[in-house]
Amino acid sequence: MKNDSTSKFIDRSFECILLICVAVSVLTSASVIALLGKESISFFTEVSLSDFLFGTRWEPLLEPKRFGVLPLVAGTLFIVFGSVLIALPAGLLVAVYLSEYSPKRLREVLKPIIEVLAGVPTVVYGFFALSFVTPTLKAVFPTTEIFNALSGAVVVGIMILPMISSLCDDAFKAIPNSLREGGYAVGATKYEMVTRILIPASGVRIGAALILAVSRAIGETMAVTLAAGATPKLFVNPLESIQTMTAYIVQVSLGDTPAGGIEYQTCFAVGTLLFLMTLTLNIFGAKLMKRMPVGLSS
Amino acid sequence: MTSNQPIIETQNLSIWYGEKKAVNSVSMKLFKNRVSAIIGPSGCGKSTVLRMLNRMNDFIEVLRHEGKILINGQDIYNKKLDPVDLRRKVGMVFQRPNPFPKSIYKNIIWGPKVNGLKYEPDFLVEDSLKKAALWDEVKDRLHSSALALSGGQQQRLCIARTIAMNPEVILMDEPCSALDPRATSKIEELITTLRDEYTIAIVTHNMQQASRISDVTHFFYEGELIETGLTESLFTKPTEKRTEDYITGRFG
Amino acid sequence: MTRQRKQKLFHGLCFFMTTLTVVILAVLLTHVVMEGIEWISFEFLDRFPSRKPHKAGIKSALFGTLWVISLTAFFAVPIGVATAVYLQEYAPKNRIMEWVRINIANLAGMPSIIYGLLGLAIFVRFFGFERSILSGSLTLALLIVPIIIIASEGALKSVPNSLREAAYAMGARKWQVVIFQVLPSALPGIMTGIILAISRSVGETAPLIITGALGYVAFTPESISDPYTVLPVQIYNWAARPQVEFHGLAAAGIVVLLTVLLSMNLLAVIIRNKSQKTRTS
Structure with a gap:
């Protein structure tokens, strides 16, 4: 058969082409690590690691320059805690409603609607924070500044809520019905079944959802850049302006910083910290997510 | 019964799934233009052996084998042999009908097409469908989806598709297990007419089926080939106790 | 109680x-x-940005977005789908492949701003593509490749093995099985994933700000090496200004952006429903 050698040749080349495409992803990760590593090393030859990690003032664009990253970390952590405080209980209750209470047809309508929230671009949340949430906060707390941490936390909370509710919903679905029936058989109400059986049994995966949501909140950029301002502060007042790690990188990018300068490198130093935090959380979260629910592991 | 030379022969074939031995030292011969039935309780290794014969087990990574399989005297697991060449000669029909999600027409010509064979499509489609006793039922809708056919029709289409490659051997892995009795009897009828042109090996858990359509029967039990014989004599006067127990329904 | x-x-x-x-x-x-x-008016869609809010429009951003998503898809779709095909159909089960998978999952979870830094260092500076559509698109392509991979892998996984067996039994070679049988069957799922990934890139702001999308562009781009802006960057630019009129413009821009996203998602839903219908019939 004449065509056969062609066919065999295509067979081999096809696999090679595919493998080259796989290499793109591997190369992407490698470049991220190489790039962040390289720029961080040149940054840390000029600024000591302990000044960076433990310094309490972040003033890299002023003279004298100070490179203490803690104020940016504090800003980021406030956004993380604030948003999780809103999104975790809310997301959990939504997930309970969807998986345990809602009629099937209602659920089929509600799920995509809630997923829309996850698809709204973050710049839109930033605008919403600035033009709706902040004025609302101001009506309650008159001292609220135009840029304030609380408004940022609220919109990031709204953003990560769908992620938490959908991951928890998946976790509840993985719990076999027999466990629920076991609860009802001993006379538990639905409330008791949910709080004493369902939530404890899915505990690990709820934890994983929480971790992944935290990672998302840490990396969130545009909403907090627009809503929370550009004032690095170690001690956060929720009603005042702050700056997160991500917002700082955007701030520098909007200015015209020359490549290779120390301001340019600060972006990569902050980026490295951001990368390490999210990577750790993502790996940990993914590991937890794979675990079987408590008591069902074989 | 034409020839004494086996077309397919396994020599001391043993198969492992990981650590678990599934088939133990099977030596079996399949002869030209005969229908050979392979019977036995489920999990006895009969399907595994069948799937070795056209190297469909290549895709199961944990599977490992020892022993030889010869087709026309040639070792099919020889490194130089291309499994694709083998599958052109040894076709297969599966447990569940699995037509391609394409038209009936395209289902038939797909094999010859990807293999670069020379063929006249209209003639090939008509001829294959006629041989598979499906032509009259589908001749007016050759270009509609094969998935719209009934289960039995789909399975006959799978047979037609295999015939279109003009193979020497057709392997059938419990081809009727997903079908109702009427569709089953149509396929059985078809198999008996195909014996003149092809060599057929059929795995089945249905003993009546084996006795109705096959010339030779091989009885497998717990990974071993227990007994081989002409179908008539194996079902009436089995020599092995385990065969007798199985065909009289004492287990399985 | x-x-x-x-x-x-x-x-x-x-x-x-x-x-x-x-x-x-x-x-x-x-x-x-x-x-x-x-x-919002037809003029809003047809005017360039301006210092005077009443004369400002979103034309350059709309065109920029079209350029950027087309080019992003051009780069990301083949690479993403091919990677998924390799992982699902070819990859041996070994530690290297396990590691590659973990690696891809982590890329999918990496903050978009890190992609921005990567694009800045590699495409803008190292390759010297400057603040161009090309730089932005390549950056976004890297960002959505993992999303496309994960979605496509899911679609390929749902193709029944019996189809692959049928094709092999007909004497097909692996590339024929994959291209003529497996990919067409997985296509609706892959398409849905691609559309969702692209709609993600439509809304991305931070990586493009970092790789140099501009806030003020008074022309439509003519080639991939031109400077540009996109809808979300334009919206950010307006929203960040103190004057209230510009907030109105930002809101109008958001309506345009959400309309684009909504139509893309609708398309994904239509494709999904259509494929479900053909599969059950």
Whole structure:
């Protein structure tokens, strides 16, 4: 058969082409690590690691320059805690409603609607924070500044809520019905079944959802850049302006910083910290997510 | 019964799934233009052996084998042999009908097409469908989806598709297990007419089926080939106790 | 409180929270539309940005977005789908491949701003593509490749093995099985994933700001090496200004952006429904 050698040749080349495409992803990760590593090393030859990690003032664009990253970390952590405080209980209750209470047809309508929230671009949340949430906060707390941490936390909370509710919903679905029936058989109400059986049994995966949501909140950029301002502060007042790690990188990018300068490198130093935090959380979260629910592991 | 030379022969074939031995030292011969039935309780290794014969087990990574399989005297697991060449000669029909999600027409010509064979499509489609006793039922809708056919029709289409490659051997892995009795009897009828042109090996858990359509029967039990014989004599006067127990329904 | 009342209260709370979530979405959308409605007009779509809010429009951003998503898709779709095909159909089960998978999952979870830094260092500076459509598109392509891979892998996984077996049994080679049988069967799922990944890139702002999308562009791009802006960057630029009029423009821009996203998602839903219909019939 004449065509056969062609066919065999295509067979081999096809696999090679595919493998080259796989290499793109591997190369992407490698470049991220190489790039962040390289720029961080040149940054840390000029600024000591302990000044960076433990310094309490972040003033890299002023003279004298100070490179203490803690104020940016504090800003980021406030956004993380604030948003999780809103999104975790809310997301959990939504997930309970969807998986345990809602009629099937209602659920089929509600799920995509809630997923829309996850698809709204973050710049839109930033605008919403600035033009709706902040004025609302101001009506309650008159001292609220135009840029304030609380408004940022609220919109990031709204953003990560769908992620938490959908991951928890998946976790509840993985719990076999027999466990629920076991609860009802001993006379538990639905409330008791949910709080004493369902939530404890899915505990690990709820934890994983929480971790992944935290990672998302840490990396969130545009909403907090627009809503929370550009004032690095170690001690956060929720009603005042702050700056997160991500917002700082955007701030520098909007200015015209020359490549290779120390301001340019600060972006990569902050980026490295951001990368390490999210990577750790993502790996940990993914590991937890794979675990079987408590008591069902074989 | 034409020839004494086996077309397919396994020599001391043993198969492992990981650590678990599934088939133990099977030596079996399949002869030209005969229908050979392979019977036995489920999990006895009969399907595994069948799937070795056209190297469909290549895709199961944990599977490992020892022993030889010869087709026309040639070792099919020889490194130089291309499994694709083998599958052109040894076709297969599966447990569940699995037509391609394409038209009936395209289902038939797909094999010859990807293999670069020379063929006249209209003639090939008509001829294959006629041989598979499906032509009259589908001749007016050759270009509609094969998935719209009934289960039995789909399975006959799978047979037609295999015939279109003009193979020497057709392997059938419990081809009727997903079908109702009427569709089953149509396929059985078809198999008996195909014996003149092809060599057929059929795995089945249905003993009546084996006795109705096959010339030779091989009885497998717990990974071993227990007994081989002409179908008539194996079902009436089995020599092995385990065969007798199985065909009289004492287990399985 | 009796147990029954506790149960009722809890049920109510869950229902309330779910409703609240939906209400928040409704408030968000209405707020944006209310703020933006008076600014939306055909002229708004057809004008370039301006210092005077009443003369400003979104034409350059709309064109920029079209350029960027087309080029992003051009790079990301083949690479993403091919990687998924390799992982699902070819990859041996070994530690290297396990590691590659973990690596891809982590890329999918990496903050978009890190992709921005990567694009800045590699495409803008190292390759010298400057602040061009090309730099932005390549950056976004890297960002959505993992998303496309994960979605496509799911679609390929759902193709029944019996189809692959049928094709092999007909003497097909692996590339023929994959290209002529497996990929067509997985296509609706892959398409849905691609559309969702592209709609993600439509809304991305931070990586493009970092790789140099501009806030003020008074022309439509003519080639991939031109400077550009995109919808979300334009929206950011307007929203970040103190004047209230510009917030109106930002809202109008958001309405345009959300319309684009909504139509893409609708397309994904249509494709999914259509494929479900053909599969069951």
